[in-house]
Amino acid sequence: MLPDVRFSTILIADDHQLFNEGLRTLLTFDGSLFRVVGQVYQGNDVIPAIHKLNPAIVLMDINLPNRNGIDLSRQIVREFPSVRIVIISMYSYQKFVDELQEIGISGYLLKSASQEELVRCLNQVSNGMTYFDPKLKAASPHQEDEFIRRFKLSPRELEIIVLIKQGLATPDIARRLFLAEDTVKTHRKNIYYKLDITNVAELIQFANEQGL
């Protein structure tokens, strides 16, 4: 019997059995265009499963016993160029993402994604496009009027808080914003004064609490 071409066949590789099972059930809804053809729970089982099942897409965690998803991705791209890879991970560690993108994976989803995002991602990937979790890019909306007033932070100060949180040092920020270092220092001092804090760690805690 020939495989039904309407369906994208999917292999799930995740050592968290509950998550693995959960993914399968999430992809098995009425009208779903996906068919989970295999589930494995450790790195060593991925390549044999691809051999045997020839899935269109491998949905894989980075963190697998025996072999990690990055090495596996490299091998899959090399040996099964037609198989598309979607990484699904709790890490938004940019180093991982960059490395994997360079290797040539088709998608990267965070485990904090929703079912809708999962389906959208797999749809795009099965149509030959790529999908990378929007949360990976630190984009900030402009809806914080509430707490700006509360802490009396100016727009410029907010901008600088976000950059500090991203790991930029004062000179980096100055270059980025075309400002003198001293100006950025002044802003930092004012921010610390307004928030009643004394170092970066506390600033980042604040930023995280505010969802910056």
Add this chain to the structure above:
Amino acid sequence: MLPDVRFSTILIADDHQLFNEGLRTLLTFDGSLFRVVGQVYQGNDVIPAIHKLNPAIVLMDINLPNRNGIDLSRQIVREFPSVRIVIISMYSYQKFVDELQEIGISGYLLKSASQEELVRCLNQVSNGMTYFDPKLKAASPHQEDEFIRRFKLSPRELEIIVLIKQGLATPDIARRLFLAEDTVKTHRKNIYYKLDITNVAELIQFANEQGL
């Protein structure tokens, strides 16, 4: 209408939306005795949800944004003694398990558990018994957290990461741990090297991703 006593009502608290959704679908099979009455995605939402939904069991991750599962467990046991708590976590840290057991949770499952184990656990808990993942005992060295091995961070290094994240400066940490400042500096340098980062902001990002 009275609640159907045949069902155990369940509140799911996990920030990984896909996992959260997956759990719900896994518990919604034919003949299931469980009914998922609520799903929340951050620590702050747990207590209000219990107030509103009065679930029999809270199925909760340890790592939640805003508030962690350990603090929450303490509050739930104190304020809602009839609500049973089952922790579902990727960590098999004995320290966490011990602490939670002392607080009085009813169960602890690893995310690597199977659907059968999940159901068995919830059955036992809803019948007033406890259930702790069998893998917790066999744990010790091998079952150590994946990410520790991945990043090869030593226990001392982890300890210091947590203190840095809390906003302590090197001299503070040295005093706290009865170490020379230079020792703490060395640990910092080694941590930065291992994680391939260059400043506190990046370190805190990492720590937050790991739920440290």
Add this chain to the structure above:
DNA sequence: GTCCAAATACCCCAAAAGGGGTATAGATTC
């Protein structure tokens, strides 16, 4: 036309962070 907040930029200084080494004792692993 004055007042004020915001953004800009400089002065001073001390403390902390960051980056390059080396070294030694103790435990564990091979």
Add this chain to the structure above:
DNA sequence: GAATCTATACCCCTTTTGGGGTATTTGGAC
């Protein structure tokens, strides 16, 4: 027994941070 890992602690040095000021310009608000 050798190799490795961990924790400890020191050397060197530069850069960044944090904290105290002052000051100018600009654009609105009153």
